[in-house]
Amino acid sequence: MEILVVGGTKYFGIPMVQKLIEQGHRITLATRQTAQDCFGEQVERIKIEKTNPESLKNAFSGRRYDVVIDKLGYCSNDMKYMMETVCFNKYIYMSSTAVYQPKVVDTREELFDGLHKELVWCNRTDFSYDEIKRQAECALWQEYRDRNWIAVRYPFVTSKDDYTKRLLFYIEHAMKGMPMNIDNVDSQMSLIHAKEAGEFLAYLVDIDFQGAINGCSDNTVSIREILDYVETKTGKKSIINSSGDAAPYNGEPSHSINTDKAKRLGYQFSNLNDWLWDLVDYYIGITTINV
Structure with missing residues (x-):
């Protein structure tokens, strides 16, 4: 075509x-x-x-x-x-x-x-x-x-080459001890x-x-889950307070995105957990180099 x-x-x-x-x-x-x-x-x-x-x-x-x-x-x-x-x-x-x-x-x-x-x-x-x-x-x-x-x-949308660096923001701030202003740390959110x-x-x-x-990956995740994972992997505890840098996913409510229509058309999206934690590991790795 x-x-x-x-x-x-x-x-x-x-x-x-x-x-x-x-x-x-x-x-x-x-x-x-x-x-x-x-x-x-x-x-x-x-x-x-x-x-x-x-x-x-x-x-x-x-x-x-x-x-x-x-x-x-x-x-x-x-x-x-x-x-x-x-x-x-x-x-x-x-x-x-x-x-x-x-x-x-x-x-x-x-x-x-x-x-x-x-x-x-x-x-x-x-x-x-x-x-x-x-x-x-x-x-x-x-x-x-x-x-x-x-x-x-x-x-x-996120990946290793995400030019917005929104997800990377949280990993970098946690590992560098930089305060973050996060207004939805426990909101469950969707990604692809x-x-x-x-x-x-x-x-x-x-x-x-x-x-x-x-279109959306199956399952959801919260910022707290991501920060807890970073702390478990690196020992770096996040600093969250209202005077910190405003986080990029602020304002997002708890939600999930239904993809039944896409599935009925024959498309099966991946599960968020199948790729997200590898991506977080990647961000931890590149941040470690720069800390």
């Missing part, structure tokens, strides 16, 4: 594109081309400015794609620009579990109703991250219901590994499905 990937040159976009190449698809990467990618001659490349509809129109004029995977869409105007300038048979949008208000135990896709929430045409800076992601989905649900689209909702996040997007290319779908 002819697949257009908007973004896809870093983090979980890399295993996604690698999987698409393995599956034999012809890939076109659309980016601002401000950074090199690792795919060599295996992909075609187009330069675009995602927030400029004229740039998109010029880049994609006369082209048609079987599937578009949009990893850079954020707001409702982003949806409008893509829907009205690119010809495609299926559109896969990288959404987020941030659309849920709030996340709860066993969070199911139906918890966010993009069909009846008021749609506001907005740009990326008009609202908070969670609200612009909701508005992006509202545009799909209300204005483009007749188009073949999937909105994939992930929680926090970057490799799996990319490969699930690639899996959906060949799947007959339309609408919103969650």
Whole structure:
């Protein structure tokens, strides 16, 4: 198939594109081309400015794609620009579990109703991250219901090459004796590994499905469990107080993400415990070098 990937040159976009190449698809990467990618001659490349509809129109004029995977869409105007300038048979949008208000135990896709929430045409800076992601989905649900689209909702994505360094924050602070301001140390939270996040997007290319779908590793974990593990492995006890550095996962309530829809489509996510503690060990190792 002819697949257009908007973004896809870093983090979980890399295993996604690698999987698409393995599956034999012809890939076109659309980016601002401000950074090199690792795919060599295996992909075609187009330069675009995602927030400029004229740039998109010029880049994609006369082209048609079987599937578009949009990893850079954020707001409702982003949806409008893509829907009205690119010809495609299926559109896969990288959404987020941030659309849920709030996340709860066993969070199911139906918890966010993009069909009846008021749609506001907005740009990326008009609202908070969670609200612009909701508005992006509202545009799909209300204005483009007749188009073949999937909105994939992930929680926090992490791995060894996580450029956000959110999980690493806790390990580094614990091992270096740096105080942390953590407001949800006992909240059970969901995560997904970057490799799996990319490969699930690639899996959906060949799947007959339309609408919103969650993706997430099975099981949950709390920050306290992670810090206790670090203390057991290293003897370093965390310092938690309100005057410390604000922790990156602050504000997350106890929740779990239901992935029954994905399982019914034949995809089985990994168990969080199968990879998380190896990742924490890795972070302990690289932090030990720098302590």
